[in-house]
Structures are given as structure tokens and as C-alpha cells.
Amino acid sequence: MNHVNHKLIAGLAGATLLAAAAAAWVAISRQPASESSSADYALPGLSGQINAVKSVAIVGAESKALVSLDHGERGWTVREKGGYPADTGKLRELLLNLADAKLLAAKTASLERYAELGVDDPHNKDAKGVVVKLEGIDPPLALIVGNASSHGGGTFVRRPAEAQSWLASGQFGVEREPAQWLNPSLTDIASERIAEVVLTPAGGQPLRIVKTQRADADFKVENIPAGRELVTPGIANTLAATLAGLNLEDVTAATDQPAEPALNQAMFRTFDGLTIRVDTWQKDGKAWARFTVAFDESAAAQALREELAKAKPAQANIAAGQSATPAQPNPDQELQQRLAARRQEAEQLQRRLHGWQFALPAYKHANLAKKLDDLLKPAAAKPAAAGKLH
Template identity: 30%
Template structure:
């Protein structure tokens, strides 16, 4: 009898342990449960990917690998941000299915996985191809998970499936071509500027200048500089070359400037000459930049060590402010990097590059 009671007690204990074990597994954190990789073979194909298409918001970004670099095929093969492209492919290969979501198309928009070509869609269709034009991955990327306490995740849907998924992982992707290239072109603070001349389409010219770098205010040539409106215009012009950024890009060979274009030339105290040819086309502002050196200018703090070429690139990308490269190397680097392209620039930069005090009053009528 005693042995029978012990047996029953042992069985009850075993049942409790099994039940607790099952309950623990059911409530275990999802990190302890194996998740299926969304694209199992992609991790082994990362170096084989040569084409990427991103469609959404009425635009298509076409990225293509040329040798060891990536270019924006949809922007005349302008160099793309290599690290950003590679990071996107790696992160895409690392996406894991966390759970299934809705299969109702009417609810897709809530998760951002609707057809990218549908009206007001926020989704992006990403397609990766290998050298043999083989599709390595295709996915509709939606909204990120909105839970602050959870691991990074986003909603996705495979184009040939109706069921949306919650995927664990991150995906930094954009349908804006400008997000895939280096938008910072150069940065020449107004303190460095010696003079700026603007030649307008009508043929007239406006110039501002400083005799010495230590001077605070610029002076206009040929008109009074005491007029408050003219002072505002001069300040705007003097800062026109600061933090120059691009919103779009076209190859120079594929772009035609209209006859009414405006040319702005800025010269620094150490001899760098920057010329911007600008125009507004279809309500968008464009500029082509060329660079030269004034041989008569001298610099007391000219740097000529072996690190100069490398530091020049950082300085004019706005990555450092404590280095002043030699103007000859500045001009060479900027010419090689920028002069074969026409950039769409922000409207406020176009206004600064083309400001005209003559639109306020005729020069002879501007009074103190």
C-alpha cells in the first residue's frame, strides 16, 4: 500500500514537471525559438549581387555594380554609397521570419506592405539580381515595428504571396535616389571668400569683395553698400558656397543649359576659384561647378605633406574643419570629383548664387 502511494505521488510529480516544462517552452522568449531566414541562400550570394532595383513612390532607383564600385544607373551611373548598398544587402540576407500577419489585402496599408504602385503607397519593392540576371531576392518592405521594447523588426511581404510577415532585423532603404549618393559636395565658408561675381543672363555683373580676410563685411562694387536690402543680399551671396549639397545629379554630357543661365564665380583668399553655372528648369534648380586656381594668390599656411590628398577629400566633404588643403590640390580633387556632373541643388542655394540687387532698384537709384 505504501509503495502504491509512493508510485502515485511520483507520477503526479512527473506530470507537474512535464506540464511546467511545456508551459515554459510556450512562454519562452522568441529568441530561444529558431526562426526561419527569409532568404536562406542570400548570405552566400552577397558578393554575386550586381543589380538592385528599388521601386516606390512613383520612382525607381537602379543600382548597378561596376567592378569594385556601385553606381546609380538611374542617375547616369553616378557613384553610389558603397557601404550603404552593401549594408542593405547584408541586412536583407539576415532578415528572419518572426510571425505571420494578415493575408487580407485591405489591411496591407496598415503594415505598409501594399502594392508599391498603388495610390499613396508607402511600401518599397526591392529586387536583387546576380550576374546571370537571376533573381536572388525580391521583397516588399513595409513599416518598422512600433514596439520600443522589442528587437528591431519590420513588416514585409513576398510579392508572390498574400500573407504579410513580421521580420526580425533592420533594413535601411529608400526610394529617393539622393539617399544613395554622397550629397555633401563641398563647404567653403564665407570667411574664406575674397570676392564673388555674378554674371546675369542679361549680361550685367554684380560683385562683392573684401580687401582683407580680417574684414567683417563685404562691399559691393559700383553701388552703395549701406542699403539694408543690399547688405542682406551680400550676406546671402557670400554664403552661397557654404555646405553645398545635391538633391539630384545628371551627367554633363546628358544635360543642356538654357541660354538664360547665370554664372557665379567665387575666389578665396588662398586662390581657389569656384565657378557655378546655374539655371532653373521645370521649377528645379541646377548647377555645374568648375574649379581653378589664381596663380597670383599665395598662402602662408600651405600644407604639402603626404597626407594632403587624403585630407583634402575629408575637408571638402565637410568631415573635418581643422585642415586647410593646398588650393592646387583642392581644385584638382574637386574637378575630378564634381566637374563632369550637373547637380540639382536646393532652391535657397540657387537664390543665393543668383541674387540680384537690381531686382530691388536700379543700381543708380540705390541710396544710403
């Protein structure tokens, strides 16, 4: 019969427990700070109140207000730009990033070392970071946003009332220029809709390009001098695409700058009754523009009738090949729906563009300043005169 040494077993069991406890302590001690502080948010409570935020202020060195975003009856606007509409997509991204930011690791609490992380007091004239202040929520919140971590994956932050600074998760796109917070979209009118463009330089001859119907491949350039020809057959097509994806670079109220004496004028007319006039000029290294929108409802109705008439035979052919003919839309009702959509587009453009002056991208302004000679091949050199006989 085997004899069991109970003291030996008890000793082994105790040693096993001690080893397990030691291993557990080592594992915990090696956990990164992000795991131990993952539940601590930089701005606790923001995630449930994002839609309640009514103002966002971005404050720089010497407590200077850099950007003020306000939410009112007209939605989000940029105060420094006369109340022009703000880029709500960019603003929401900032708020979501702030709401999601978790404190990963405690950093310096020393006043002398704040500048290294960009979280020094915003009252200082040399402060590198910015303070983001959120109001309209209870309580109002603020966070000093400093440098991005050089190792990636985080941003240094500090709550203004606390000495402790932190490495927080996420990268915050806190733009410091008011123009960077503007809604950039001006117009998006496809070149396929354009029937005519007339560019009239200050003191020069107009350049006119036209299409007689939408299906035309290229715009016709009028008044080409004898003996000259286009660089390429479709060179004028780029001019008709000027209003497609047109964004601003800056904006000011129309009363803030005096009208310039020398203006270039551009007129765009669509097949469906929309006319947009653009007056442009150069000032302080920027290309500025004013827009005037007009809508010819009778021209729009006529163009839409022609579109529906062309579409009707195609719809009839499709219906003929089907066993059960689906109900066809009422032509008059469809005409009125499309006409209402065109009218609404004109009204929206008028509200967006009226009363403002916009700085345009250089490449778009270059299209608006084109002259006829810019579209033509160089004139052939005249042959030298023959020498006289003596």
C-alpha cells in the same frame, strides 16, 4: 519507529513530475514566435556576401525597374541617372538591414490577402511593395518588401518563390526614386576660405563682395549707391557660405538638357587659388546649375607661403617655452605637401562636377541669384513737393 508509506511517496513524486512537465509545456506555448524562429533569416547567406554584391535592383508594380544600382570600375552608380555615383552609405545600410532581418512570425499564405501586407506579386499593376534583387552573389537573392508593421518593430516580407509571407525584424528604407540614391555631396568649401564672390544676374549688374584678408570679420560689398546702406554689416557673409555643405537634389548629364539662353553666373575665388564658376537657370520648377573648376597653382603657393610665414613666429614662441625643442618641419616640404593637397582637391572637384548638371536646393539657389538691392535697406522715400502759391 515511523513507518514510511512508499506508495504515497511514489505517487507524490509522479504528481510533481507531471506538474513540472505541464508548467514547461505552458511556458513553451507562451513563447513569442520571434524566439522560436529567431535563427531563420529572411535572406539566409547574405550576411557573409555583402561585399560580393554587384548589383541591386528595386522593382515595383508591373515589374517596372525603379532603381538600378551597379558596382563597377567607378564604384557604385545609379543607372537611371546616367551612371552618377550612388550614396554608398545608404546602400550599405539597406544591405545590412536585409542581412540582419529575421523571420519573426508567419503571416498569410493566401494570394487574396497579400495586398493587405504589401507583399503581392510584383507583376500586378497595383502591387504596393517592391522587390529587392541582389546579384553577384551565389545564389542571387530576392525579397518582396511590403508594409511596415503598424505596431512597429518589423516589416512584412515574402520570398518571391514562396507562398508564405512573414513579419521580419527591422525597418527597410527602400527608396523608389533614383534621385534618392545619389551621392548628394557636391562641394564643402568653408566661407573662411573665400576671398571674392561675384554674382552676375542675366542682363543685370554684377554684385561683388570681397575680403582683403582671411581675418576680416565681414565681406565688403562694392558699389553701394550713395544714400543706401546694408541691412546689416554681415549680410553678405551668407553668400560666401553657399559652397559650404552644398548638396544636389537631382542630376542629369550635361548633354541631356539644352543650355538655357538666360543664365545667372556666380564666381567664387578662394584665398588659396581655387575658382569655381556656377551657371544657374530655372527649368520645370527646379534650379539647375553647371560648375566649372579652375586652379591657380602660383596663387595657391603664394597664399600658402604667407600662411606658413605667419605660423612660424607662433611655433617659435611655443618651442622657446619647452625644455627640449622638437624638430621643426621643413618649410619647403610642408609647402609642397599643402600645395599637393590643394591641387588634389581641385582635381577631385573637377572629376565630380564636370559633365553634369545639378538641381540645387532652393535656399542655395536663392543665394546665387541675389542682387545688390537685396542686401540694402529700402531707399528713403523722397519728400513730397511743396504746394504752389496762387
